[in-house]
Amino acid sequence: xxxxxxxxxxxxxxxxxxxxxxxxxxxxxxxxxxxxxxxxxxxxxxxxxxxxxxxxxxxxxxxxxxxxxxxxxxxxxxxxxxxxxxxxxxxxxxxxxxxxxxxxxxxx
Amino acid sequence: xxxxxxxxxxxxxxxxxxxxxxxxxxxxxxxxxxxxxxxxxxxxxxxxxxxxxxxxxxxxxxxxxxxxxxxxxxxxxxxxxxxxxxxxxxxxxxxxxxxxxxxxxxxxxxxxxxxxxxxxxxxxxxxxxxxxxxxxxxxxxxxxxxxxxx
Numbered sequence: 001x002x003x004x005x006x007x008x009x010x011x012x013x014x015x016x017x018x019x020x021x022x023x024x025x026x027x028x029x030x031x032x033x034x035x036x037x038x039x040x041x042x043x044x045x046x047x048x049x050x051x052x053x054x055x056x057x058x059x060x061x062x063x064x065x066x067x068x069x070x071x072x073x074x075x076x077x078x079x080x081x082x083x084x085x086x087x088x089x090x091x092x093x094x095x096x097x098x099x100x101x102x103x104x105x106x107x108x
Numbered sequence: 109x110x111x112x113x114x115x116x117x118x119x120x121x122x123x124x125x126x127x128x129x130x131x132x133x134x135x136x137x138x139x140x141x142x143x144x145x146x147x148x149x150x151x152x153x154x155x156x157x158x159x160x161x162x163x164x165x166x167x168x169x170x171x172x173x174x175x176x177x178x179x180x181x182x183x184x185x186x187x188x189x190x191x192x193x194x195x196x197x198x199x200x201x202x203x204x205x206x207x208x209x210x211x212x213x214x215x216x217x218x219x220x221x222x223x224x225x226x227x228x229x230x231x232x233x234x235x236x237x238x239x240x241x242x243x244x245x246x247x248x249x250x251x252x253x254x255x256x257x258x
Contacts, residue, residue, distance in 0.1 A: 002138065004252065015247030019236055021223065022256035030226035032257060043223035043231060050221035050233075055210035056253050069253040070205050076218040077248040078237055087211060091202045091255070092137060093144045100250060107247045 005038050007097040016075070016104045021045050023068050045069070075100065077107050115176055118163030118183045121156045125187040128152030129194040146198050153191055160184050218251070 004011070004018045011018055019041045024032070029042040045051050051069040058070040073095050075084040084103040086095040132149045136142035142149075160183070166172070167180035212218055222232040236249045 012241050015241055015244060016250050017236055017241055017246055018250045018252060020252045020254060022254050024256040026224050026226050026228045033226060042226050045223050050223060053219035055208045058206055068255050071255060072253045074218060074251040075248060076251060080218050080237060082212045082214050082216050082218050085214060087208055089203055096140050
């Protein structure tokens with residue numbers, strides 16, 4: 001998340017809008033954004049609407065034993081088609097911004 | 109019998125191994141280089157193991173008190189447990205992820221959704237894709253699903 005914020009200008013320059021999605025409430029995400037200085041869009045999915053449709057539900061892994069999302073990234077083009085994705089095998093390993101920017105530049 | 113000296117290398121080793129563990133989620137996870145593979149933490153564990161080795165040798169040298177032997181053995185055991193915890197957190201538990209076989213594949217349509225943003229305003233995937241960025245038409249969105257903090 002921090003690395004996305006750091007590269008936000010580059011993402012915007014190639015016409016890519018980063019959007020973070022989790023089960024956190026809008027208030028919780030707002031607090032996080034204020035504290036960490038994140039200025040891109042954060043969406044709240046407590047009912048697993050999107051997380052369920054993308055088949056990312058990680059059952060009972062939240063601090064309160066609630067269902068959360070596994071980490072995953074999808075690059076969706078202007079027609080709504082998935083052009084790249086990363087379903088990490090290890091929660092500590094994430095896609096690097098340079099890697100995503102490379103793919104984003106190739107989008108028409 | 110010589111005056112017992114404080115076996116600092118054992119305790120440095122114990123403290124360092126605890127730091128080697130905690131510094132991964134709290135510190136080194138902030139940089140991709142030290143996050144994707146925990147080099148820094150493994151290096152710290154190696155230094156801790158060296159200190160413990162030196163400390164144990166000292167504790168079991170002739171003339172040391174039995175208490176020193178017991179404490180150094182306990183310290184080493186604690187460090188081994190911490191290393192085990194680290195391996196569990198960094199390599200094993202972190203891979204317990206659902207299969208996600210129905211997750212949209214490349215060249216498939218991304219499933220639509222409408223979710224609230226941080227102001228509680230509903231936003232749809234279509235809007236996110238169509239909204240211009242800095243006055244220019246957007247080429248796409250990067251959806252970043254994350255575990256959440258609460």
